[in-house]
Amino acid sequence: MSVPFVVQARCGDARAGLLQTNHGPVETPVFMPVGTQATVKSLASGDLEALEVRIVLANTYHLAMRPGARLVRDLGGLHAFMAWPRAILTDSGGYQVFSQKGRRKIDDDGVTFHSHVDGSPQRLTPESAMAIQADLGSDIAMAFDECPPSDASRDVLCRAMERTTRWARRCVATTPAPGQLRFGIVQGGADLGLRAEHLAEIAGLSFDGVALGGLSVGEPPETMHTVVREIAPRMPAELPRYLMGVGTPADLLVAISSGIDMFDCVMPTRAARNGRLFVRGGHINIANAVHCIAALPIEEGCPCETCRRYSRAYLAHLFRVKEILYYRLATLHNLHHYLALVRGARRAIVEGRLPEYVVERGLAGAA
Amino acid sequence: MSVPFVVQARCGDARAGLLQTNHGPVETPVFMPVGTQATVKSLASGDLEALEVRIVLANTYHLAMRPGARLVRDLGGLHAFMAWPRAILTDSGGYQVFSQKGRRKIDDDGVTFHSHVDGSPQRLTPESAMAIQADLGSDIAMAFDECPPSDASRDVLCRAMERTTRWARRCVATTPAPGQLRFGIVQGGADLGLRAEHLAEIAGLSFDGVALGGLSVGEPPETMHTVVREIAPRMPAELPRYLMGVGTPADLLVAISSGIDMFDCVMPTRAARNGRLFVRGGHINIANAVHCIAALPIEEGCPCETCRRYSRAYLAHLFRVKEILYYRLATLHNLHHYLALVRGARRAIVEGRLPEYVVERGLAGAA
Numbered sequence A, B: 001m002s003v004p005f006v007v008q009a010r011c012g013d014a015r016a017g018l019l020q021t022n023h024g025p026v027e028t029p030v031f032m033p034v035g036t037q038a039t040v041k042s043l044a045s046g047d048l049e050a051l052e053v054r055i056v057l058a059n060t061y062h063l064a065m066r067p068g069a070r071l072v073r074d075l076g077g078l079h080a081f082m083a084w085p086r087a088i089l090t091d092s093g094g095y096q097v098f099s100q101k102g103r104r105k106i107d108d109d110g111v112t113f114h115s116h117v118d119g120s121p122q123r124l125t126p127e128s129a130m131a132i133q134a135d136l137g138s139d140i141a142m143a144f145d146e147c148p149p150s151d152a153s154r155d156v157l158c159r160a161m162e163r164t165t166r167w168a169r170r171c172v173a174t175t176p177a178p179g180q181l182r183f184g185i186v187q188g189g190a191d192l193g194l195r196a197e198h199l200a201e202i203a204g205l206s207f208d209g210v211a212l213g214g215l216s217v218g219e220p221p222e223t224m225h226t227v228v229r230e231i232a233p234r235m236p237a238e239l240p241r242y243l244m245g246v247g248t249p250a251d252l253l254v255a256i257s258s259g260i261d262m263f264d265c266v267m268p269t270r271a272a273r274n275g276r277l278f279v280r281g282g283h284i285n286i287a288n289a290v291h292c293i294a295a296l297p298i299e300e301g302c303p304c305e306t307c308r309r310y311s312r313a314y315l316a317h318l319f320r321v322k323e324i325l326y327y328r329l330a331t332l333h334n335l336h337h338y339l340a341l342v343r344g345a346r347r348a349i350v351e352g353r354l355p356e357y358v359v360e361r362g363l364a365g366a367a
Helices: A045-050 A060-065 A069-074 A094-098 A126-136 A154-172 A192-203 A221-234 A249-257 A267-273 A289-293 A305-309 A312-320 A324-350 A354-360 B045-050 B060-065 B069-074 B094-098 B126-136 B154-172 B192-203 B221-234 B249-257 B267-273 B289-293 B305-309 B312-320 B324-350 B354-360
Strands: A005-011 A014-021 A024-028 A030-032 A055-058 A087-090 A111-114 A121-124 A140-142 A181-186 A209-212 A241-243 A262-264 A276-279 A282-285 B005-011 B014-021 B024-028 B030-032 B055-058 B087-090 B111-114 B121-124 B140-142 B181-186 B209-212 B241-243 B262-264 B276-279 B282-285
Touching: A005 A324, A014 A324, A024 A030, A024 A324, A030 A055, A030 A324, A045 B305, A060 A069, A060 A094, A060 A121, A060 A126, A069 A126, A069 B289, A087 A126, A094 A111, A121 A126, A126 A140, A126 A154, A154 A181, A154 A192, A181 A192, A192 A209, A192 A221, A209 A221, A221 A241, A221 A249, A249 A324, A249 A354, A267 A276, A267 A324, A276 A324, A289 A312, A289 B069, A305 A324, A305 B045, A312 A324, A324 A354, A324 B324, B005 B324, B014 B324, B024 B030, B024 B324, B030 B055, B030 B324, B060 B069, B060 B094, B060 B121, B060 B126, B069 B126, B087 B126, B094 B111, B121 B126, B126 B140, B126 B154, B154 B181, B154 B192, B181 B192, B192 B209, B192 B221, B209 B221, B221 B241, B221 B249, B249 B324, B249 B354, B267 B276, B267 B324, B276 B324, B289 B312, B305 B324, B312 B324, B324 B354
Parallel strands: A030 A262, A055 A087, A087 A140, A140 A181, A181 A209, A209 A241, A241 A262, B030 B262, B055 B087, B087 B140, B140 B181, B181 B209, B209 B241, B241 B262
Antiparallel strands: A005 A014, A014 A024, A111 A121, A276 A282, B005 B014, B014 B024, B111 B121, B276 B282
């Protein structure tokens, strides 16, 4: 079997790599826009192609509830369903299920919970989570893990780790879709000892990549940065490293500098819809009255479709009158900002100047 | 002064023409998508360009309330504001104001009403409606008219006609924006005698085009068709003829066959958002369960962006989970359907085969 991931360049702990998937190559570090319900909210697949997105994330839990994994499979798989010819990573549904506090019951075999759509009882096990992802036909399937809350005690963290390891073994024992890669997930909260211990366990299984889960779940950013700085460099060097659900532009540069290769986060898309638009070193809030009379774009010189054509005043108008177009234009800009940030980091790694890049982007304080 | 409109071909009462505006030529018959709040809901100006839209309608009342005509003027006018380089027609605000039943007071000088945004008292007169449209800088400004309800008595219709004529004289006495064309509006309800009488009055003023207002306001379609069939052929032959707020695909072909040149209607865009998607000779409702498993596009062979790429099953999913993308994809299809219908009618007029075209489009029953 060919090696799906190669590291092409290094700069300190940071790496520039190339991940081969069933649906094309993915240069890393890479930011994966979140397409929870088989759409990156407000964007068409053609918009994502124009943004040069190479891989998106889709949520197994949401798609299993609606429209259902079997239906997606019968329609030719998730790529055909959402008309997206490039790579897709699916999460395992674990995070969404464990977020249903008090509404789900966990046992050693799996989790029983209620559908957010109709309240019907549902069950996920390591085997069914992988089977759903095989039906969806994603390029990368994530192992089914237990994600404890950020304020969990050491005992709870330990039990979640142990269960996640047992479940990880069951996940790798299932049959993936042809060519589907599978990533394991490291838990352990903010406890560096537990993280290192769990990393060793997950790295010992035959996964194609390793992810850090259970971060950016409410803990202070500094805590998350400490875990990433300590743990990322010890993750298997030959495998892609994925930091799940992170984060701000500063978080991304901290993690890239520590050797993380892959990211997903709702931040750019959700922030866009809420009026927060990223600019170099910070953001503007389009709800502020000052933007209503501003003929300038969100960011001068930004080559995104929105900034090339539209003023802050127009966006402020669309936002205030709640026009659908606002969401698309804002999302296009914020995603462009994130994608350009991470692509710039990749170039800086190849050129051996990542620390300088972090300073140029105005994010040296956090990073 | 050059003649802004020429008739290039005729087929029975139908005409194919060319209207020159400050922002480019418009081939007629033409359908104008409705961009109430300076956006055709869910679409960017680039989407409209890709649809080969040459002229859109924007609503004076809504833009005067938010963001305000002076602000739009200070930002370079409506074209700059919404980043739309082609033609814009603005209505006069009359229709919106008169729709505020019981909340507006009419006198011979104008109308006092309440803002739908903050309830504040507002006033529109023929002079202020034209001044707002001059500030917006539209290519075609509509006269400020009184639009009576469809069940109005003959007395009410007469008074509205007389007032509309007096106001029309005041509208043509104002100073337009440079190069701005101005259209008068013919009222008279479903009374053919009143319509003919009012047409003679409006046609006697120095307008650049003549519109039929006060139709498609609740009367049966057959009533509207009768008025259009009787009145359209008597409208000035050398001026563009505009049927306001109409209608279904069948309505459009009836009116085109009767000599109407211009249309606007929220139907294709609003119907799209409600799940009604037009196909040849009819429509489908994407909310119907049968579409959830349909791998075929909305319409086989339709060259629109949506049909080229997405299945009914995907659209049905997006509609059910209320994803923003649904609205854009549905709007793109329905607008394409309307635009293609009217462009096809233009070609058929030029080729002298409009009656055959009406049959081919499956709309012979109504037309």
